[in-house]
Amino acid sequence: MGEAALTLYELAGADDALRFSPHCWKVRMALAHKGLEADRVPWRFTEKQAIAFSGQGLVPVLVHDGETISDSWRIALHLEERFPNRPSLFGGAGAMPLARFINGWADTALSPAIARVIILDVLERVHEDDRAYFRSSREQRMGRSLEEVAADRPANLAAVRQALLPVRRALAAADFIAGAAPAYADYCVFGLLMWARCISPVELLEADDPVFAWRDRLLDAFGGMARTSPCA
Numbered sequence: 001m002g003e004a005a006l007t008l009y010e011l012a013g014a015d016d017a018l019r020f021s022p023h024c025w026k027v028r029m030a031l032a033h034k035g036l037e038a039d040r041v042p043w044r045f046t047e048k049q050a051i052a053f054s055g056q057g058l059v060p061v062l063v064h065d066g067e068t069i070s071d072s073w074r075i076a077l078h079l080e081e082r083f084p085n086r087p088s089l090f091g092g093a094g095a096m097p098l099a100r101f102i103n104g105w106a107d108t109a110l111s112p113a114i115a116r117v118i119i120l121d122v123l124e125r126v127h128e129d130d131r132a133y134f135r136s137s138r139e140q141r142m143g144r145s146l147e148e149v150a151a152d153r154p155a156n157l158a159a160v161r162q163a164l165l166p167v168r169r170a171l172a173a174a175d176f177i178a179g180a181a182p183a184y185a186d187y188c189v190f191g192l193l194m195w196a197r198c199i200s201p202v203e204l205l206e207a208d209d210p211v212f213a214w215r216d217r218l219l220d221a222f223g224g225m226a227r228t229s230p231c232a
């Protein structure tokens with residue numbers, strides 16, 4: 001097969017190399033799973049103009065041979081459909097709805113819990129041009145000042161560990177959420193943990209947590225791609 005031309009617009013921090021978006025991480029892992037490489041373009045919250053061609057204002061945005069796809073879930077479906085001869089992202093079409101459920105759970109239950117722990121670290125590390133926008137958009141979303149959201153870090157951290165219980169349960173039965181081998185369901189959760197790892201000094205997981213060992217396996221996947229990725 002000829003090489004596909006893939007460009008991924010990814011959120012970057014003040015430092016260009018700091019790529020911390022959870023949804024972009026889901027796509028990074030999906031691309032690696034498919035054995036694909038993309039040209040990764042750093043993007044900042046306030047650079048809406050640079051992705052206006054996608055018809056919306058969020059990253060990830062993938063451009064594949066001139067076709068534009070936004071939203072990490074839609075990108076995963078696109079990669080699965082367009083690269084059917086490479087390893088399946090879901091482990092077969094029948095497993096796709098379950099991965100969609102995990103993605104929805106991660107985004108609605110786990111992501112807000114992690115956000116409460118790391119939000120001030122994100123604020124500190126976004127580009128200075130993004131800072132005011134980041135604060136006002138997130139305070140509007142959360143209905144409180146970021147300092148209020150982050151005030152009780154020990155309780156917020158305990159809530160993340162509690163939220164991970166379904167993952168812990170799954171890992172009691174298999175090495176990965178998707179079973180014996182990692183798949184997109186794993187990347188949906190792992191992407192959120194990469195968000196925290198890249199942007200915050202706080203360790204979300206205890207060393208004896210099975211989720212810690214699972215995260216290690218994924219940090220080492222694809223030649224250690226995630227482990228060697230720059231962190232703040």
Ligand SMILES: N[C@@H](CCC(=O)N[C@@H](CS)C(=O)NCC(=O)O)C(=O)O
Binds near residue numbers: 045070071137
């Ligand atoms: N459902 C979307 C969410 C994408 C999203 O929220 N992206 C964030 C970065 S993690 C963003 O681009 N935010 C820009 C903004 O808030 O203006 C997906 O899965 O891709």
